Amino acid sequence: MIQTEYDFKLPGGYIDNRGQIHRDGKMRLATAADEIEAARAPRVLSNPEYMSVVLLSKVITKLGELEMITPKIIEGLFVRDMDFLKNMYQTINDVGEQVNVIGNG
Numbered sequence: 001m002i003q004t005e006y007d008f009k010l011p012g013g014y015i016d017n018r019g020q021i022h023r024d025g026k027m028r029l030a031t032a033a034d035e036i037e038a039a040r041a042p043r044v045l046s047n048p049e050y051m052s053v054v055l056l057s058k059v060i061t062k063l064g065e066l067e068m069i070t071p072k073i074i075e076g077l078f079v080r081d082m083d084f085l086k087n088m089y090q091t092i093n094d095v096g097e098q099v100n101v102i103g104n105g
Helices: 032-040 042-046 048-059 071-075 079-092
Strands: 005-015 021-028 060-063
Touching: 005 060, 005 079, 021 079, 032 042, 032 048, 042 048, 048 060, 048 071, 048 079
Parallel strands: none
Antiparallel strands: 005 021, 021 060
16 A cells, blocks of 8 residues: 655644644655646746745645645744655655656667
């Protein structure tokens, strides 16, 4: 059986408006729909750098005791936590590996 969800612990953590720190979370594998929807998001169309924010808000299924993960939550992360999550996304989704297509070489 393929693993589709992975646990993580942020190095810093997201601090909510009550001062509570959220570090433990779960990230699921991305789907093609996640990437298509993120690419079509208005904020991404005007600023392609925002793509990782939208994507992470779709694939992070849990972060501490937060009920919902939104782009606004991702925006509030410390840079080191954002880097950690981007690296994790790339690792679990094997981003960057070449895929050999049958009939092409």
